[in-house]
Amino acid sequence: MTRQNKRIQKLNTIEKKQSTTPRVKKVSDNIFEKFRAYLELHAQALFSSLGKLLKTPLTSVMTIMVLAISIALASSFYLLLNNAEQLTGKLEASNQISLFLKSNVSDLDGLKLADKIKQFAEIKMVDLITKDSALAEFRDYSGFGSALNALESNPLPTVIQVIPKNSLERSEDILQLVADLERLKEVDIAQMDMQWVYKLQSMMNLAEQGVILLSIILSFAVVFIMGNTIRLELEDRRDEVLIAKLVGATHAFIQRPFLYTGFWFGFFAGVMAWLIVMVMMLILKSPMERLSELYDHNYEVLFLNFSESLILLLISSSLGVLGSWGVLHYQLKQMKLE
Amino acid sequence: MLIFDKVCKRYPDTGDVLLDVSFELHQGEMAFLTGHSGAGKSTLLKLIAIIERCTRGQIFLNGHNLHHIEERYIPFVRRKLGLIFQDYKLLTDRTVFDNVALPLVISGYGHQEIGRRVRASLDKVGLLTKEKKYPLALSAGEQQRIGIARAVINKPTLILADEPTGSLDPELSSEVMILFEQFQQVGVTVLIATHDINLITRMDYRVLSLQNGSLISGGIA
Ligand SMILES: Nc1ncnc2c1ncn2[C@@H]1O[C@H](COP(=O)(O)OP(=O)(O)OP(=O)(O)O)[C@@H](O)[C@H]1O
Ligand SMILES: [Mg+2]
Numbered sequence: 013m014t015r016q017n018k019r020i021q022k023l024n025t026i027e028k029k030q031s032t033t034p035r036v037k038k039v040s041d042n043i044f045e046k047f048r049a050y051l052e053l054h055a056q057a058l059f060s061s062l063g064k065l066l067k068t069p070l071t072s073v074m075t076i077m078v079l080a081i082s083i084a085l086a087s088s089f090y091l092l093l094n095n096a097e098q099l100t101g102k103l104e105a106s107n108q109i110s111l112f113l114k115s116n117v118s119d120l121d122g123l124k125l126a127d128k129i130k131q132f133a134e135i136k137m138v139d140l141i142t143k144d145s146a147l148a149e150f151r152d153y154s155g156f157g158s159a160l161n162a163l164e165s166n167p168l169p170t171v172i173q174v175i176p177k178n179s180l181e182r183s184e185d186i187l188q189l190v191a192d193l194e195r196l197k198e199v200d201i202a203q204m205d206m207q208w209v210y211k212l213q214s215m216m217n218l219a220e221q222g223v224i225l226l227s228i229i230l231s232f233a234v235v236f237i238m239g240n241t242i243r244l245e246l247e248d249r250r251d252e253v254l255i256a257k258l259v260g261a262t263h264a265f266i267q268r269p270f271l272y273t274g275f276w277f278g279f280f281a282g283v284m285a286w287l288i289v290m291v292m293m294l295i296l297k298s299p300m301e302r303l304s305e306l307y308d309h310n311y312e313v314l315f316l317n318f319s320e321s322l323i324l325l326l327i328s329s330s331l332g333v334l335g336s337w338g339v340l341h342y343q344l345k346q347m348k349l350e
Numbered sequence: 351m352l353i354f355d356k357v358c359k360r361y362p363d364t365g366d367v368l369l370d371v372s373f374e375l376h377q378g379e380m381a382f383l384t385g386h387s388g389a390g391k392s393t394l395l396k397l398i399a400i401i402e403r404c405t406r407g408q409i410f411l412n413g414h415n416l417h418h419i420e421e422r423y424i425p426f427v428r429r430k431l432g433l434i435f436q437d438y439k440l441l442t443d444r445t446v447f448d449n450v451a452l453p454l455v456i457s458g459y460g461h462q463e464i465g466r467r468v469r470a471s472l473d474k475v476g477l478l479t480k481e482k483k484y485p486l487a488l489s490a491g492e493q494q495r496i497g498i499a500r501a502v503i504n505k506p507t508l509i510l511a512d513e514p515t516g517s518l519d520p521e522l523s524s525e526v527m528i529l530f531e532q533f534q535q536v537g538v539t540v541l542i543a544t545h546d547i548n549l550i551t552r553m554d555y556r557v558l559s560l561q562n563g564s565l566i567s568g569g570i571a
Contacts, residue, residue: 045461
């Protein structure tokens with residue numbers, strides 16, 4: 013404030029020198045000056061609330077940490093989910109469908125069918141397993157070799173393995189494809205080998221909804237913590253508020269510095285939360301990469317990117333302002349001028 | 351400019367504090383509001399500043415019925431009033447300059463205008479040299495004069511003072527009273543609540559006397 017005084021003094025002396033300026037100019041100067049005064053009120057509130065925050069560092073840091081942990085929880089769940097989705101997304105691409113042909117269909121007819129299926133728009137690759145090669149494989153793996161030799165004919169069906177295109181991502185589309193394939197007259201059973209991927213995917217959907225719900229709950233926590241902080245602050249500066257009210261301050265005027273306080277708390281909590289999430293992800297980075305090696309994918313651990321970081325700050329600042337606003341709106345109405 | 355028409359005020363837990371109070375103050379008039387402790391002096395002033403709302407009756411200020419002023423327009427009514435309190439109600443962590451400037455800052459004036467008017471106002475109460483001091487570094491009389499400087503900075507048409515000399519010695523009291531007279535002489539209406547009988551008798555102005563919430567004298571202008 014004292015700096016402001018000096019500035020006013022300086023302006024005053026300047027003004028005295030310019031007092032010969034014509035009257036018309038004065039009017040527009042006045043409007044301009046009022047607008048500038050308004051902007052300066054905002055700037056003043058912005059910086060003085062920051063100053064007040066820094067004056068009580070311990071209290072501020074503790075509040076900011078509580079807010080930051082809530083925000084970090086929500087954003088790390090979000091990030092982990094994103095990473096998990098990336099992983100399952102890759103798994104999905106490797107799913108395939110096995111078509112067990114009817115036993116009366118010969119290997120040759122199977123081959124023809126495979127060629128036909130290959131022409132389908134949704135199909136990437138087709139692989140034919142003849143009855144003989146299936147039997148040979150079975151003999152190798154099952155250990156029933158000699159028992160199988162006793163069979164007069166080969167009981168195994170011809171199998172066509174179908175790999176759909178990557179673009180086929182949604183499980184409904186794949187299910188549709190399976191149903192279509194099963195309707196072919198040579199096909200006995202069409203079976204997805206990677207049905208668990210879809211189970212996983214629906215689990216992921218559930219997790220996604222869980223994360224959204226959790227984020228909403230944690231946002232409420234932030235709003236309430238912020239509200240309580242501002243309530244205490246208001247209590248602290250009660251005299252100041254009452255005097256301002258008595259000399260004709262509007263609620264907007266009284267609220268302004270408190271809203272900026274809320275903004276700063278939210279902003280710093282956002283920055284802190286960002287740091288917490290980043291450290292967490294750095295710790296998890298190598299185990300996650302090891303995990304991805306198992307699936308032999310070139311899997312990249314996702315961090316918060318630039319726009320996500322920006323959104324994080326935006327949301328946390330807004331929550332700070334929102335919590336403050338709610339309490340101010342209520343408390344200022346309740347406040348008795350005594 | 352100020353009309354009370356059968357005004358009643360009842361507090362839920364105290365009962366009737368003002369009963370059918372009617373009077374009128376003209377522009378440029380100066381009057382004392384007196385009565386025993388608990389008579390309802392402060393309550394009457396609070397009704398004018400819409401710190402409290404009356405239970406019955408009507409109050410007109412510059413032709414506006416205060417009963418019809420919505421909550422959000424109250425600040426703009428207060429900006430036209432100059433309120434002065436027994437305990438000064440100064441911000442102890444702000445300089446004298448900032449204290450006096452507060453109503454102008456609230457009204458959104460620019461630096462130049464604020465500087466000019468704060469100095470003019472401080473000059474009027476004779477404290478121009480103290481602008482950089484903090485209130486607690488000043489004497490009681492000086493603090494009250496700061497309060498007055500703040501009250502008049504928005505060029506109010508009505509000054510309301512609640513026990514303005516309550517904590518001042520007689521000499522300081524008359525200094526403050528002389529200030530009020532000066533404002534009255536330039537056309538400002540002044541209403542001073544006090545139970546300082548000496549002060550009232552020494553100065554020859556209209557006296558509104560309250561007793562148990564009723565106006566017992568001075569009601570008719
Ligand atoms: N907010 C309130 N709630 C309930 N009762 C109140 C309230 N304010 C004042 N009163 C009561 O109203 C009556 C009048 O109070 P008021 O303050 O107007 O008196 P006063 O004339 O100003 O007295 P004093 O000279 O002591 O200041 C008192 O009995 C007081 O207890
Ligand atoms: Mg009183």
